[in-house]
Amino acid sequence: MAISISLLLLLLILAVVFLRGGGLKLSHAVVCVLLGFFLAGTSMAPTIQNGIAATTDMVAGIKF
Secondary structure, three states, X not given: OXXXXXXXXXXXXXXXXXXXXXXXXXXXXXXXXXXXXXXXXXXXXXXXXXXXXXXXXXXXXXXX
């Protein structure tokens, strides 16, 4: 578990650096995909999924 957590943190740091750098290349996108893949396997996945579902429900409920 310690290896996957450190890998997850490394991927998160790389994704933030790439996004702040301004240019998202193919290699950067691969890092972001790997980050999402590893995040989906953690205990944080249900919390993230619930947060995204609540956000989409809130946006869908906005009447223009």
